Amino acid sequence: MKISKILASESFLSRGKHYFLDFKIAENNSNYINIVRSDSQPDGSYTRQCVTVFEEDFDLLIGCLSSLFSSAAYPDDREISVQDLRRMNADKGGIKSWEPELRPREKMLQLGREAMENAELLAMLIGSGSPNESALVLAARILDSVGGDLRKLSGVGLEEFCGFAGMGLAKSSAIMAAMELGRRMDALGIYP
Missing domain, CATH: 3.10.450.700 (Nuclear Transport Factor 2; Chain: A,)
Incomplete structure (x- = not known):
């Protein structure tokens, strides 16, 4: 050499x-x-x-x-x-290791969207967690940061969302888009 x-x-x-x-x-x-x-x-x-x-x-x-x-x-x-x-x-597993009736997606299919907790709905938007934390735990952390107030959550910006470990641009944008759709529906008086 x-x-x-x-x-x-x-x-x-x-x-x-x-x-x-x-x-x-x-x-x-x-x-x-x-x-x-x-x-x-x-x-x-x-x-x-x-x-x-x-x-x-x-x-x-x-x-x-x-x-x-x-x-x-x-x-x-x-x-x-x-x-x-x-x-x-x-x-340790993630949501996939849970009993099917406890998984947010399966729960929604069985019981309907009205039966879902806010954290479960948010977890579905997040999609996946990390090796250390399920999407549901991450969703609960995000909701806790705004005191569980959905109106405050709708005002959270991209930088704030990305500040949570496990949240990147794609997941943060998906939540912001869903919150904006909800805000527009509310402004139009549309309630499903």
Whole structure:
């Protein structure tokens, strides 16, 4: 490996130690990661330590880092694996894991829109939650922010909606569009 090209690089400094993480491509077109630690010495010089991981070992490096981070995240349970974490998160499930009669969409089909809670209707507009929170919990958080007042909710702007974790431009715009339709129907005196 005579000539290496850096494809991506990150670095940081902590207590006189410089860390460099470089993703490189070698002259033979193989990829590798170079991790360097450079320590500042009292005489102004530096000592340098380097670890190189080649692309055929990336999966092992990622597996080791995943194991390390899961052990750090769950210090009381040293036996937990990445597969265990996936299973634990899958067991939490989202709305799809609920009994069908409890899911907002199915509830509306069975009982009609009048039987729906405001949070359930809002969750249907949101569509999907995140791995940490269902659309229904997110909808309840949004409603709580306006004290459950739909008139206040209709005045919430794009920036405010996007300020909620799990809300992006598409979900926020869908809610704003629905609220605007409701406002126009109210102005015309149209009640279903």
